[in-house]
Amino acid sequence: MKKIGKIIATEKAPTTVDEFFFWTDKKQIIKPFDVVKVTHLNDSVTFGVVEEISHLTDGASFLAGFISSDFGEVDSKSYTNRIGMNYIKARVVGNTKNIYTPVLDGAIVTLADSNDVTKALGLENIKNPLPCGIIEMYEGEDKIKVPVNFNSHFLIGPEGAHLNISGISGLASKTSYAMFLLKNIQERYLKKVKDESVAFVFLNVKGRDLLAIDESNEELPENDKKMYKDLGLEIKPFDNVKYFYPYSKDIKSTTYADINDVKNQQELRKAFQYKYLFEDDKDSLDLLFANIDDPTQTMESIVSYITSEEGTFNGITNWEDLKEEIKKYQEKGDTRKDKTISVLSWRKFYRLFRKSLERNLFFSNSLKRDGSEVRLRESIKQIQKNNIFVIDIAKLDEEAQGFVFGDVMRAIYDLKLGQIEREDSEIPSKIIIFIDELNKYGSKDVPKNSPILRQLLDITERGRSLGIILFAAEQFKSDIHDRVKGNCATHAFGRTNVIEVSKSDFQYMPSVYKSMLTRLEQGEYILQNPIFRSPLNIKFPRPLYKQFKNG
Amino acid sequence: MTNKILEFIANETNGKCYQSFRYCADDEIRMPTLDYEDKGNEFSLIKNSCGETDTSLKTIKSIKETAKKVINNDPLFHFFLDGSRRTYKVDDIEINRNVYPVIAGQIGVACCQRQSPDQFKCAEFERYFVLSLPRAANPNIGDAKLFFNNLKDKVNKLSILEKRKIHFEKILSYDSKKHEDGTKYEHLGIATIQDEMIEAEKKIVASLYDKGLINANKYLIKDGSLQYKPMKTGDFKELIKIKNHYKSVIGVSKMFNPELCRDKDGKSNADKIAELKLFHRTPAYKYKSEMVGNVHFAIWYVRIREKEHSASPFAGVLKIEKILITDDEIENGVESSEVDLITANIINERNPVCYGKDDRWANHLYPIYLTETFIKSKYLSDINFLNLF
Numbered sequence: 029m030k031k032i033g034k035i036i037a038t039e040k041a042p043t044t045v046d047e048f049f050f051w052t053d054k055k056q057i058i059k060p061f062d063v064v065k066v067t068h069l070n071d072s073v074t075f076g077v078v079e080e081i082s083h084l085t086d087g088a089s090f091l092a093g094f095i096s097s098d099f100g101e102v103d104s105k106s107y108t109n110r111i112g113m114n115y116i117k118a119r120v121v122g123n124t125k126n127i128y129t130p131v132l133d134g135a136i137v138t139l140a141d142s143n144d145v146t147k148a149l150g151l152e153n154i155k156n157p158l159p160c161g162i163i164e165m166y167e168g169e170d171k172i173k174v175p176v177n178f179n180s181h182f183l184i185g186p187e188g189a190h191l192n193i194s195g196i197s198g199l200a201s202k203t204s205y206a207m208f209l210l211k212n213i214q215e216r217y218l219k220k221v222k223d224e225s226v227a228f229v230f231l232n233v234k235g236r237d238l239l240a241i242d243e244s245n246e247e248l249p250e251n252d253k254k255m256y257k258d259l260g261l262e263i264k265p266f267d268n269v270k271y272f273y274p275y276s277k278d279i280k281s282t283t284y285a286d287i288n289d290v291k292n293q294q295e296l297r298k299a300f301q302y303k304y305l306f307e308d309d310k311d312s313l314d315l316l317f318a319n320i321d322d323p324t325q326t327m328e329s330i331v332s333y334i335t336s337e338e339g340t341f342n343g344i345t346n347w348e349d350l351k352e353e354i355k356k357y358q359e360k361g362d363t364r365k366d367k368t369i370s371v372l373s374w375r376k377f378y379r380l381f382r383k384s385l386e387r388n389l390f391f392s393n394s395l396k397r398d399g400s401e402v403r404l405r406e407s408i409k410q411i412q413k414n415n416i417f418v419i420d421i422a423k424l425d426e427e428a429q430g431f432v433f434g435d436v437m438r439a440i441y442d443l444k445l446g447q448i449e450r451e452d453s454e455i456p457s458k459i460i461i462f463i464d465e466l467n468k469y470g471s472k473d474v475p476k477n478s479p480i481l482r483q484l485l486d487i488t489e490r491g492r493s494l495g496i497i498l499f500a501a502e503q504f505k506s507d508i509h510d511r512v513k514g515n516c517a518t519h520a521f522g523r524t525n526v527i528e529v530s531k532s533d534f535q536y537m538p539s540v541y542k543s544m545l546t547r548l549e550q551g552e553y554i555l556q557n558p559i560f561r562s563p564l565n566i567k568f569p570r571p572l573y574k575q576f577k578n579g
Numbered sequence: 580m581t582n583k584i585l586e587f588i589a590n591e592t593n594g595k596c597y598q599s600f601r602y603c604a605d606d607e608i609r610m611p612t613l614d615y616e617d618k619g620n621e622f623s624l625i626k627n628s629c630g631e632t633d634t635s636l637k638t639i640k641s642i643k644e645t646a647k648k649v650i651n652n653d654p655l656f657h658f659f660l661d662g663s664r665r666t667y668k669v670d671d672i673e674i675n676r677n678v679y680p681v682i683a684g685q686i687g688v689a690c691c692q693r694q695s696p697d698q699f700k701c702a703e704f705e706r707y708f709v710l711s712l713p714r715a716a717n718p719n720i721g722d723a724k725l726f727f728n729n730l731k732d733k734v735n736k737l738s739i740l741e742k743r744k745i746h747f748e749k750i751l752s753y754d755s756k757k758h759e760d761g762t763k764y765e766h767l768g769i770a771t772i773q774d775e776m777i778e779a780e781k782k783i784v785a786s787l788y789d790k791g792l793i794n795a796n797k798y799l800i801k802d803g804s805l806q807y808k809p810m811k812t813g814d815f816k817e818l819i820k821i822k823n824h825y826k827s828v829i830g831v832s833k834m835f836n837p838e839l840c841r842d843k844d845g846k847s848n849a850d851k852i853a854e855l856k857l858f859h860r861t862p863a864y865k866y867k868s869e870m871v872g873n874v875h876f877a878i879w880y881v882r883i884r885e886k887e888h889s890a891s892p893f894a895g896v897l898k899i900e901k902i903l904i905t906d907d908e909i910e911n912g913v914e915s916s917e918v919d920l921i922t923a924n925i926i927n928e929r930n931p932v933c934y935g936k937d938d939r940w941a942n943h944l945y946p947i948y949l950t951e952t953f954i955k956s957k958y959l960s961d962i963n964f965l966n967l968f
């Protein structure tokens with residue numbers, strides 16, 4: 029392979045077990061994350077990942093540069109350019125004979141080929157391979173591409189679970205990356221894995237993002253098709269998809285989807301409208317107030333007062349009656365002797381409840397008998413292997429979005445905990461939930477007693493063993509509750525901004541990686557997973573399913 | 580048998596070592612003659628004669644336009660030669676009741692080639708170690724050269740050197756008779772090492788010439804004066820050879836003794852050189868070496884940096900020397916157009932500068948500075964070298 033430089037070990041910058049420095053020609057193009065090889069003792073090879081690149085000349089000061097241009101003549105020319113070189117800091121990622129003595133001064137540094145890169149990054153012989161992108165290294169004729177696989181046991185359990193994707197809106201293409209992985213998971217489970225099964229629940233929070241994931245992307249460029257082929261993947265959208273839209277009579281007032289598309293999907297029996305019926309869903313009432321600061325827990329008391337049918341809440345059968353009943357309470361307060369809940373609290377509760385009830389048309393009294401209307405809980409209880417449920421909450425207000433998300437999580441929890449009468453073997457062994465804008469439910473600012481946050485913590489902390497896996501995305505990782513992100517085995521970092529990388533979440537990253545994060549292109553991610561020896565800079569192809577230009 | 584170099588030498592020379600303090604002599608012993616790269620007393624102006632063909636040039640001449648014109652051409656200078664030595668006083672040795680210093684030195688000579696503005700490579704390089712002992716160290720009357728050569732071979736077989744794969748190239752000898760004028764032995768020892776370095780420089784020029792690398796389009800700049808001492812041997816054949824080798828070589832001195840600056844009438848013109856305007860040159864004067872009657876030089880001065888930016892009146896002024904080769908040149912001097920072209924190219928070599936790295940930056944030419952840095956990087960460190968003894 030091409031020799032590009034030699035190791036330098038000096039008094040001030042010695043080579044160590046962890047890192048080394050080497051010089052290269054100033055015109056040698058190399059970038060952070062590139063892998064280099066160094067010849068080492070006993071004919072072994074030490075691999076390093078480039079971290080920092082500096083250009084150095086013998087100019088003693090800025091002033092020397094100024095003087096060298098005839099004291100500030102921009103057009104001055106000279107026969108000789110100042111002597112200069114690049115020196116590169118690389119981090120040791122391995123040695124072919126496990127020799128971790130620091131590499132020696134003067135040792136030759138070369139570029140690596142794809143086999144070397146695979147070896148260096150610990151990507152060879154990965155068990156349960158699941159494609160997660162392509163590493164591109166070097167430039168020009170030296171360029172190499174290496175497909176990268178996760179060990180799926182470290183992404184969706186049992187060894188490690190949960191994925192967190194962060195990056196700024198649009199430029200990071202968080203949804204696209206999550207979908208790329210989820211599609212690969214579905215393909216793997218459909219084709220290769222027989223002893224385990226998986227089902228998916230996606231929450232569509234933005235426009236029409238996920239409302240046509242079983243329709244193919246007719247505009248997929250050839251380059252991307254080639255990437256799919258290189259990764260050994262089918263060029264085919266998702267299978268077995270069902271869409272759930274919030275109920276409204278005209279459909280369009282509760283979803284961004286095109287009404288004709290929805291109707292087509294309904295005809296194909298793959299789209300449904302979901303509703304919440306009082307008698308079956310009143311237990312979820314607490315979720316409606318998840319983001320309300322409730323330090324004295326009065327809201328919680330009211331909810332339990334209602335759901336346990338205390339006072340005059342006994343015998344109520346629909347949401348309207350409930351509203352009327354609460355109205356009475358806020359007018360005169362609790363007429364019983366026990367006056368633990370003040371009229372003011374009832375008034376607050378009434379105000380919030382009434383607002384939700386009037387805005388959200390999915391609070392309803394009954395379902396149509398033709399099967400076009402469903403209860404989400406009921407549907408999730410019946411989720412089949414390899415099914416994908418896309419639940420549209422994009423057009424709902426924030427409280428309702430939280431309510432649906434919380435309810436979905438509860439339903440999945442109940443299903444996996446065996447609260448439902450279904451043969452164990454029939455229940456998918458893993459259920460993967462995908463939610464964007466996690467910051468709405470799992471941020472540090474969410475009230476501590478929020479039932480949704482509790483549910484999220486439950487999933488991230490105990491979901492792995494139950495087979496409930498969370499794939500979540502947010503713009504700013506630093507906003508997310510420490511226990512939620514801390515329990516994710518895999519982290520994908522897309523493009524972000526300088527303020528974000530200055531936060532403590534990025535403290536452990538070398539400064540060059542940090543600044544790279546602010547420059548990543550669309551379709552480019554930095555991945556961290558327990559099986560990788562160092563963070564990887566990967567690229568992935570555009571989605572295989574239909575893309576809506578205007579969201 | 581002892582393994583220590585000095586003890587071994589003492590044994591072989593019937594001397595006695597004092598194990599005195601060892602130090603790098605370059606900082607301690609300043610040889611006054613080294614302050615300037617030219618030696619006045621060995622060299623004299625030929626009065627009323629010009630070093631160039633244009634005899635009408637009386638005062639100074641601007642080369643600015645020529646320099647501007649040639650900046651876009653391939654540069655004239657492709658090779659840059661520099662020699663350097665580092666000397667150490669490693670011990671005192673008593674021989675026959677006299678105490679002499681033992682001087683050791685590292686000699687490095689390199690010629691670098693500029694292949695393109697970005698490609699600066701070493702074309703020739705030599706580094707070696709020498710020792711300098713008093714001539715009295717030879718215990719027997721007879722061929723001193725043979726004795727020191729044998730001594731060198733024996734020293735090189737000592738395990739302390741073999742283990743480190745280090746060997747001495749030569750053991751030089753300096754004059755051990757007492758000097759009336761107070762010249763110290765140290766200076767004499769260092770001078771032998773200096774001569775050895777000059778010898779090495781000459782070898783490199785010869786080698787480049789033989790390879791056909793230096794020619795009329797590819798000149799070599801030698802750092803310092805071309806007034807080589809060995810020319811005093813007067814060996815005619817050697818002289819012819821040397822002259823041929825130096826056809827496309829010029830010497831550029833950063834430091835020169837302003838006292839020796841003379842115009843063609845023999846009057847001091849140090850003031851005129853100090854007043855030299857930017858990018859102007861003086862007329863070329865004709866000098867000849869006193870030692871050998873027929874080695875003539877054309878010498879002129881050029882200012883490459885504004886006076887206002889330099890530390891002394893002579894900072895920014897370079898002295899350029901060229902050996903006159905043909906009879907025509909000896910008679911009439913160098914073609915003035917050639918003097919202009921050389922000067923223009925020197926002016927264009929002014930950037931970049933080594934400001935902040937070397938106090939002599941205003942007089943330094945960057946490729947020469949690089950060559951010097953290259954040689955220094957190849958030296959054994961002082962501690963390492965001194966601990967051989």
